[in-house]
Amino acid sequence: GNENPLYEHYDKILEVCKRFDVTISLGDGLRPGSGTDANDPMQIDELLIQGELVQRARNKGVQVMVEGPGHMPLTQIEMNIKLMKRICDGAPLYVLGPLTTDAAAGYDHIAGAIGGAIAASCGANFLCYVTPAEHLCLPSIDDVKQGVIASRIAAHSADVAKGLPLAVLNDLKLSQAxxxxxxxxxxxxxxxxxxxxxxxNESESNTDDYCTMCGELCAMKTFRETPN
Known part of the structure; x- marks a missing residue:
């Protein structure tokens, strides 16, 4: 019959966090567990409470970040990210994917990367990686690797979309190479x-001039060999 002790004794916890310079992350226990639950009244009610907790933490001099949704259709991600940023006064936002479909079991790292790229391009600050084992079993080392790589691709794609100089320069340098x-x-x-x-190196081509995708028809090779 009592509240969650972390919520009930929040002010005391903040005093400890302030003393030891701890940054806290406000999780969203009512985040959508399926796409059909996204942005339901319970999720929004909890978000309003998260916004209050952000202000209480800042008033105590404690740094705080906010966790975001897990499952959400593509068309709702931008609105949700902007709403969370608004209600939580711009606090750093950490999203769990979000997964754009519930039907990608075995490939949830891809579904999560799709949602993560959109979320990050709309203002999310941190992406939680999702492994191919999500919703099925405990992940292996390779599952973790695949999940991290997919999340890095999503984050980098968002950085490019936002025009962040280092990300844009990286892709420019790669294109020039x-x-x-x-x-x-x-x-x-x-x-x-x-x-x-x-x-x-596994390619059938042993030459450094081109890869086997286009072979002798490589546009770069053709351009370099064409007289001015």
Missing amino acids: RFNLDWEKMFDYMLEPELARKRK
Whole structure:
């Protein structure tokens, strides 16, 4: 018959956090567990409470971040992120995916990356990676790796979309290296150079001039060999 002790004794917890310079993360226990639950009244009521807790933490001098939704259709993500930012006064937002479909079991790292890219491009600050094992079993080491890589791709895509200089420059440098058929420099700017190098080395082509996707019809190769 009592409240969650973390909520009931929130002020006392804030005093401890202030003393030891701890940043807290306000989780959303009523986050949607399926796409059909997204933005239901319970989720919004909890969000309003999170907004109050953000202000109480800041009034005590404690840094705070806010956790966001888990399952959400594509068309609701932007609205949800902006609403959370508004109610929580711009506090850093950490989203769990979000997963854009409930039907991708075995590939939830992809569904999560799709939602994460949209969320981050709309203002989310941190992405929680999702593994291929989500909703099925405990993840293996490879599952964790695949989940992290998918999340990194989502985050980088959002950074490019927002025009963040380092992300844009990275992709520009990669494109320039691709134009010059400079494979080692290309690998330097890829998110997982080891895999890219491995796949290139497994290619039927033993030349550094082009890959086997286009072969002799490589546009870069043709351009370089065409007289001015």
